[in-house]
Amino acid sequence: MASNEGTQKSNDYQNRALDAVCVNESKLSHPYWYNLKYLFVGSLFGVVFVKAEIISWFRIQEMFRLQSFHMYGVIGSAIAVGMLSIFLIKRFNIKTIYGEKVEFQPKTFNKGQIYGGLLFGFGWAMTGACPGPLFAQIGTGASVIVVTLLSAIAGTWVYGYTRTKLPQ
Amino acid sequence: MFFVAGIALGGFLTVWLMPNDSIVLVHPHLAADLYQSGLTDYSGLVPVELFNWNSLFSLRGFLLMVVGGFFVGFGTRYAGGCTSGHAISGISNLQLPSLIATCCFMAGGFFMANVILPYILNL
Numbered sequence: 671m672a673s674n675e676g677t678q679k680s681n682d683y684q685n686r687a688l689d690a691v692c693v694n695e696s697k698l699s700h701p702y703w704y705n706l707k708y709l710f711v712g713s714l715f716g717v718v719f720v721k722a723e724i725i726s727w728f729r730i731q732e733m734f735r736l737q738s739f740h741m742y743g744v745i746g747s748a749i750a751v752g753m754l755s756i757f758l759i760k761r762f763n764i765k766t767i768y769g770e771k772v773e774f775q776p777k778t779f780n781k782g783q784i785y786g787g788l789l790f791g792f793g794w795a796m797t798g799a800c801p802g803p804l805f806a807q808i809g810t811g812a813s814v815i816v817v818t819l820l821s822a823i824a825g826t827w828v829y830g831y832t833r834t835k836l837p838q
Numbered sequence: 839m840f841f842v843a844g845i846a847l848g849g850f851l852t853v854w855l856m857p858n859d860s861i862v863l864v865h866p867h868l869a870a871d872l873y874q875s876g877l878t879d880y881s882g883l884v885p886v887e888l889f890n891w892n893s894l895f896s897l898r899g900f901l902l903m904v905v906g907g908f909f910v911g912f913g914t915r916y917a918g919g920c921t922s923g924h925a926i927s928g929i930s931n932l933q934l935p936s937l938i939a940t941c942c943f944m945a946g947g948f949f950m951a952n953v954i955l956p957y958i959l960n961l
Contacts, residue, residue, distance in 0.1 A: 705840040712844020713851065720852040726883040728864050734944075734951030737865035745925055752930030774931055777918070783939035786916025787924075791946015793909025795955060796902050798884065800921040801914055804907075805842045809849025812884045814891050818907035825911025836916065 698768055719806040727798030734795050781837045793822075875959035888959075898961040917942070 719725045724744055733741035758764065759772050766772060794800055797818050799807055804822065807815045829836075864872070864880045872880075877887050893899030914920045917939045919928060925943065928936020 708840040709844040709847065712841040713848035714844075715841075716845040716848020716850075717852045717856075718848075719845065720849050720883065721856070723883065725849070727885055727888075728868065728880060728883075730947075731868055731951055731955075732865050734947045735865075735868060737868055745921070748922075748926045749930045752926050756931050777928060777933045777935040779935040779938065780918075782916045782918060783924075783935050784942050786913045786918070787939045787942025788913070788946035788949075789909045790913025790917055790920065791943045791948075792950045792954075793906045793911075793913055794921075794943060795947040795950035796906030796958070797910055799910070801910060802842075802845055802920070802922060804910070805845040806849035807884055809846035809851075810853045810883060811850075812882070812886075812889055814889055814894055814903065815884065817894060818889075818903045818910075821904045821907030822911030822914075825908040825913070826915045827911075828908075829912050829915040833916075 698770070715802065716806045716809055719803055720810060725799060725803035725806045725810070730794065730798040785837065871956065872959070875956070877959070896961075898958060901958050901961070913946075 722744060723729050723740070729738065729740050732738035756774065760774075764772065790800075797804070799815075799818070801822065804815055804819045808819065869880065872878075872885075877885060879885065879887050887893075888899065888902060890899075894903060910920075914923075917924065919936070919939065921943065924936040924939040929940060
């Protein structure tokens with residue numbers, strides 16, 4: 671019985687790992703106001719998005735037309751900071767603020783990264799935004815982007831509905 | 839949920855508390871191409887002439903907002919991540935699948951922006 675439960679848990683884990691960018695295995699639960707710090711970090715993210723013009727449709731067009739270095743600099747420096755952070759977390763075994771270990775899961779290749787990646791690229795060039803910036807664009811007062819966001823959510827739903835029929 | 843609400847809040851606070859009077863400088867070649875399509879307002883982060891409630895009901899606006907948004911959502915889920923998940927977090931953790939996904943993001947974007955988008959903008 672115990673081993674049965676174990677298999678079930680690992681299957682569940684694999685399914686979730688296939689779906690998500692990362693898998694939150696935290697067993698901790700907190701009252702809602704613990705989440706306010708995410709609101710704060712999200713706000714910082716939003717401020718940077720606007721001030722660095724990361725959510726600018728024009729900057730995205732310039733990136734894809736090789737007319738400015740702007741977005742390459744933003745993404746490149748973000749990767750450099752990410753590499754340094756991951757190195758420091760691994761080297762000094764830094765824990766989360768609740769003392770849990772940070773684990774890095776290797777990603778596995780599937781065809782979705784090619785087909786899905788190309789579709790995402792189309793959408794990125796058309797809307798001038800990837801998922802995070804959509805929220806920031808709405809925040810700056812472009813209320814019609816709510817429609818784009820709802821359409822993106824519909825896209826994630828259709829993927830979930832058709833995923834078994836798609837090449838993986 | 840708290841995080842994405844924060845992103846919207848941050849965008850709102852920035853516009854409200856830290857207004858930026860300088861106009862967005864657009865590369866002359868891009869500006870020339872946009873002018874050809876009748877777009878002359880580069881003041882916002884999002885071109886107001888393309889993304890507004892009225893244009894939502896035109897073919898051009900529908901393609902850009904509804905179809906474009908659908909691609910973003912569907913592609914993100916299918917590829918297993920977006921710009922931050924694959925390009926930034928994935929590559930900085932030296933994940934080959936993330937590098938492949940990022941190359942496809944860029945390939946899709948280059949194709950759309952240079953080959954298809956000019957036709958959409960002229961609709």
